[in-house]
Amino acid sequence: xxxxxxxxxxxxxxxxxxxxxxxxxxxxxxxxxxxxxxxxxxxxxxxxxxxxxxxxxxxxxxxxxxxxxxxxxxxxxxxxxxxxxxxxxxxxxxxxxxxxxxxxxxxxxxxxxxxxxxxxxxxxxxxxxxxxxxxxxxxxxxxxxxxxxxxxxxxxxxxxxxxxxxxxxxxxxxxxxxxxxxxxxxxxxxxxxxxxxxxxxxxxxxxxxxxxxxxxxxxxxxxxxxxxxxxxxxxxxxxxxxxxxxxxxxxxxxxxxxxxxxxxxxxxxxxxxxxxxxxxxxxxxxxxxxxxxxxxxxxxxxxxxxxxxxxxxxxxxxxxxxxxxxxxxxxxxxxxxxxxxxxxxxxxxxxxxxxxxxxxxxxxxxxxxxxxxxxxxxxxxxxxxxxxxxxxxxxxxxxxxxxxxxxxxxxxxxxxxxxxxxxxxxxxxxxxxxxxxxxxxxxxxxxxxxxxxxxxxxxxxxxxxxxxxxxxxxxxxxxxxxxxxxxxxxxxxxxxxxxxxxxxxxxxxxxxxxxxxxxxxxxxxxxxxxxxxxxxxxxxxxxxxxxxxxxxxxxxxxxxxxxxxxxxxxxxxxxxxxxxxxxxxxxxxxxxxxxxxxxxxxxxxxxxxxxxxxxxxxxxxxxxxxxxxxxxxxxxxxxxxxxxxxxxxxxxxxxxxxxxxxxxxxxxxxxxxxxxxxxxxxxxxxxxxxxxxxxxxxxxxxxxxxxxxxxxxxxxxxxxxxxxxxxxxxxxxxxxxxxxxxxxxxxxxxxxxxxxxxxxxxxxxxxxxxxxxxxxxxxxxxxxxxx
Numbered sequence: 016x017x018x019x020x021x022x023x024x025x026x027x028x029x030x031x032x033x034x035x036x037x038x039x040x041x042x043x044x045x046x047x048x049x050x051x052x053x054x055x056x057x058x059x060x061x062x063x064x065x066x067x068x069x070x071x072x073x074x075x076x077x078x079x080x081x082x083x084x085x086x087x088x089x090x091x092x093x094x095x096x097x098x099x100x101x102x103x104x105x106x107x108x109x110x111x112x113x114x115x116x117x118x119x120x121x122x123x124x125x126x127x128x129x130x131x132x133x134x135x136x137x138x139x140x141x142x143x144x145x146x147x148x149x150x151x152x153x154x155x156x157x158x159x160x161x162x163x164x165x166x167x168x169x170x171x172x173x174x175x176x177x178x179x180x181x182x183x184x185x186x187x188x189x190x191x192x193x194x195x196x197x198x199x200x201x202x203x204x205x206x207x208x209x210x211x212x213x214x215x216x217x218x219x220x221x222x223x224x225x226x227x228x229x230x231x232x233x234x235x236x237x238x239x240x241x242x243x244x245x246x247x248x249x250x251x252x253x254x255x256x257x258x259x260x261x262x263x264x265x266x267x268x269x270x271x272x273x274x275x276x277x278x279x280x281x282x283x284x285x286x287x288x289x290x291x292x293x294x295x296x297x298x299x300x301x302x303x304x305x306x307x308x309x310x311x312x313x314x315x316x317x318x319x320x321x322x323x324x325x326x327x328x329x330x331x332x333x334x335x336x337x338x339x340x341x342x343x344x345x346x347x348x349x350x351x352x353x354x355x356x357x358x359x360x361x362x363x364x365x366x367x368x369x370x371x372x373x374x375x376x377x378x379x380x381x382x383x384x385x386x387x388x389x390x391x392x393x394x395x396x397x398x399x400x401x402x403x404x405x406x407x408x409x410x411x412x413x414x415x416x417x418x419x420x421x422x423x424x425x426x427x428x429x430x431x432x433x434x435x436x437x438x439x440x441x442x443x444x445x446x447x448x449x450x451x452x453x454x455x456x457x458x459x460x461x462x463x464x465x466x467x468x469x470x471x472x473x474x475x476x477x478x479x480x481x482x483x484x485x486x487x488x489x490x491x492x493x494x495x496x497x498x499x500x501x502x503x504x505x506x507x508x509x510x511x512x513x514x515x516x517x518x519x520x521x522x523x524x525x526x527x528x529x530x531x532x533x534x535x536x537x538x539x540x541x542x543x544x545x546x547x548x549x550x551x552x553x554x555x556x557x558x559x560x561x562x563x564x565x566x567x568x569x570x571x572x573x574x575x576x577x578x579x580x581x582x583x584x585x586x587x588x589x590x591x592x593x594x595x596x597x598x599x600x601x602x603x604x605x606x607x608x609x610x611x612x613x614x615x616x617x618x619x620x621x622x623x624x625x626x627x628x629x630x631x632x633x634x635x636x637x638x639x640x641x642x643x644x645x646x647x648x649x650x651x652x653x654x655x656x657x658x659x660x661x662x663x664x665x666x667x668x669x670x671x672x673x674x675x676x677x678x679x680x681x682x683x684x685x686x687x688x689x690x691x692x693x694x695x696x697x698x699x700x701x702x703x704x705x706x707x708x709x710x711x712x713x714x715x716x717x718x719x720x721x722x723x724x725x726x727x728x729x730x731x732x733x734x735x736x737x738x739x740x741x742x743x744x745x746x747x748x749x750x751x752x753x754x755x756x757x758x759x760x761x762x763x764x765x766x767x768x769x770x771x772x773x774x775x776x777x778x779x780x781x782x783x784x785x786x787x788x789x790x791x792x793x794x795x796x797x798x799x800x801x802x
Contacts, residue, residue, distance in 0.1 A: 058082025064467035071441035071465030076227035147215035250279020296336025299367035320356030327357035337367035404430030427455035428484030475507025517547025525555025548576035571632030574618035586612030594633035599623035627665030733788025741776030
């Protein structure tokens with residue numbers, strides 16, 4: 016079975032001292048709550064992503080946040096700073112208990128016989144996690160002690176991360192566990208999570224609890240094969256039942272019978288490969304598959320279709336059971352996902368997926384696959400990824416929380432993804448990247464979802480020509496009609512530690528090539544309490560965007576953050592509580608064309624801001640900026656007649672259209688104008704001369720160029736030979752600076768400055784004829800200034 020390729024080479028940089036501090040006390044920005052035992056945590060009101068009428072997954076539980084419950088612990092947050100403990104909590108707030116007798120107490124609003132709670136324990140010094148327990152008390156009396164652990168959390172360093180607490184960038188702090196009460200508790204019952212000892216863990220941070228009424232076990236269907244009674248699988252989990260399950264599903268296919276998993280916890284240490292069979296359990300609280308190979312850590316529990324190269328699988332139904340793995344690290348090439356392979360004309364229904372690498376990583380080509388009514392929790396990578404030519408497939412009515420990468424993703428690498436849908440899902444707290452994304456794809460629908468609490472390096476909804484294999488030459492780029500309707504986004508978008516500026520709640524990228532052959536309709540949606548911008552364009556160009564009936568309420572920086580050219584229409588787009596007094600940041604000028612319809616207010620300004628400096632966000636709660644934040648901009652009327660623009664003082668090249676003579680791999684010329692010194696353009700090797708040309712959008716009196724290479728020390732000192740020419744029409748080019756050698760030294764920032772005479776020019780071309788450090792042209796940033 017072929018493993019998927021590695022992904023997302025990202026850099027991080029937080030100090031090891033922060034890691035040690037968090038591991039020692041398990042809290043950040045704590046506010047101690049004094050007073051009587053029935054004190055309330057008094058968290059700041061923040062919109063909940065659960066239970067929004069008509070949006071997101073219809074879930075069988077009632078959620079309660081710890082910060083609004085009774086407690087004598089310490090409220091932490093609200094805080095969205097990556098690396099802080101509250102930043103990964105739902106609503107960016109939680110409660111820390113660090114002494115025996117401290118508790119969080121919830122009052123049931125509906126009958127319940129089971130609870131799932133989300134929590135964080137500090138890591139141990141070895142990075143292997145610690146085990147502890149916390150008491151569940153009902154109306155003051157002890158019911159049971161529930162095991163908790165940090166072995167599935169706490170990752171460090173750069174992508175794909177490690178388990179070394181001495182490294183930088185601690186994150187992925189929280190985990191979840193579930194327990195049944197043994198009886199149904201009535202509404203009004205008080206359920207308490209209480210610390211009895213801090214010997215095993217110095218602190219216990221409680222984020223939330225989900226209470227539900229779990230139905231009785233589902234019995235064996237008539238005529239079904241039984242993995243225990245007929246094949247000898249071990250429901251105690253003491254012995255490996257992988258071969259027993261494989262024999263059962265093989266017989267089920269041959270005999271045309273369903274295969275039933277009765278109550279039990281089954282040790283499964285490798286894939287169960289299914290084809291033309293139904294595998295059904297007694298319910299996800301009763302039938303549990305778990306396990307990992309004792310010596311080969313690349314093998315673990317999973318239910319897989321055959322890979323496409325082996326013919327794929329079809330007509331599979333997986334229903335009413337749980338896959339709860341034991342994955343504690345991220346190794347991208349390991350096939351340790353809950354569900355995988357290729358399954359056409361197949362359904363996954365009411366399956367609980369937890370503690371695997373991905374919930375479902377589906378490698379096509381495959382067609383007509385559905386995941387529905389399921390839960391995907393606590394993954395080290397994506398919740399779902401439709402990869403390599405998945406078509407006519409759907410994820411619907413599924414609840415996703417605490418993934419280690421994109422929550423729900425489609426990635427059309429080399430083979431088109433067509434007519435897929437993500438609908439009526441709730442996607443919360445992806446620890447890295449986006450809540451929902453499509454990388455390429457044709458005729459995609461992303462509608463009726465709720466997305467909340469993005470952590471870093473991503474936004475809530477992302478549509479992009481990004482990542483390898485996404486391009487129009489292979490038919491994999493964004494094309495056709497993309498529909499994103501009736502979505503609600505809450506506290507989405509956040510800072511990107513590569514770019515060092517904010518990513519918008521809804522964002523678009525043309526990194527591999529401009530988005531130019533698609534109609535993208537964003538309609539009837541709410542963008543609430545965004546951490547940075549509400550709408551964001553970056554890299555290449557994004558065209559054919561249409562926003563209709565959009566409510567923007569609360570944005571940490573701008574309503575629109577425009578860093579690349581594009582075209583967009585706006586109709587009935589209303590923005591309030593935008594932190595910056597000018598609601599648009601746009602340094603591409605007329606390269607971004609706005610068509611205004613009727614009913615717009617709060618987001619338009621002419622001229623827009625172009626400061627060259629990214630403002631600190633003003634984080635809001637419930638759409639109301641914190642103290643000291645700017646007031647709303649006045650509602651605009653019809654745009655005024657244009658006047659002469661003020662002199663431009665920022666980097667004229669950032670986000671502009673750029674072309675090149677060649678590039679290798681993913682190192683395209685757009686990297687040279689993306690504002691990120693860690694990404695770079697590299698030409699074809701051993702093929703000088705090579706050039707890169709940026710279109711400034713209009714003729715400018717350019718007096719200075721700053722050329723950059725990545726600042727990391729790994730980039731040894733080198734001298735590149737570069738000449739500069741300019742043009743007003745992209746046809747006739749004149750010399751602006753004769754070819755000369757420019758030295759790039761990491762110890763002095765790895766930059767070089769070229770002074771120019773100030774000749775008016777629209778197109779600036781750098782021609783490289785030599786490089787002492789590598790046989791190709793290399794450039795991470797081309798910056799152009801009029802001063």
